[in-house]
Amino acid sequence: MAKRIALFAAVGLGVLGIAAARADGPDIITLRQTAFDLNNASFAYIRAVVKEKGDVKQLEAPGKAIARWASVIPTMFPAGSDKGKTKAKSEIWSDPAGFKKDADALQAASMKLADAAKAGDTEAVAAAAKSMGEACGACHRAYRER
Ligand code: HEC
Numbered sequence: 001m002a003k004r005i006a007l008f009a010a011v012g013l014g015v016l017g018i019a020a021a022r023a024d025g026p027d028i029i030t031l032r033q034t035a036f037d038l039n040n041a042s043f044a045y046i047r048a049v050v051k052e053k054g055d056v057k058q059l060e061a062p063g064k065a066i067a068r069w070a071s072v073i074p075t076m077f078p079a080g081s082d083k084g085k086t087k088a089k090s091e092i093w094s095d096p097a098g099f100k101k102d103a104d105a106l107q108a109a110s111m112k113l114a115d116a117a118k119a120g121d122t123e124a125v126a127a128a129a130k131s132m133g134e135a136c137g138a139c140h141r142a143y144r145e146r
Contacts, residue, residue, distance in 0.1 A: 029086045032076040039066050043136070046113070046129055056117045056125040063114030066132070070107035074100045087145040102139035109135050 042062040109131035116124035
């Protein structure tokens, strides 16, 4: 009996532990870094297909995915998430409008790429991929530690 009570108590504490972890929400820094890593992989794929003059139609999905991510980048840097294992610069919080502008530039370029990919327009895809790379770089120069 005592054993059983102890077991219930342990399970109860375990559930409480999970509830507490949920209340804290997801680890936003790890979440955004993972998303950036996945974007990086998608973008590497886009560049490889462009370079090898492969079938650009398959780039519609990764283009859309990056555009979607770009539309939420500004929300991935809530107040307080400047502390911890992050390379985010304080300028993100002191200049939110500039940060959003850079995210918007990536979103626009990615949507252009997705549309051009859907249309099978290889040249337009290559041009949009170049704009995307510039958008990544511009934001990193201003808002990410080296
Ligand atoms: C609007 C700004 C912005 C844009 C646009 C942007 N990034 Fe970033 N990126 C950041 C910031 C800020 C960090 C640092 C995040 C952190 O450490 O919390 C980052 C981090 C990264 C990282 C490192 C993630 C890690 O594991 O630490 C990679 C890789 C990356 N970005 C790739 C890209 C690529 C590829 C693009 C374009 C397709 C891009 N980023 C566009 C702001 C941006």
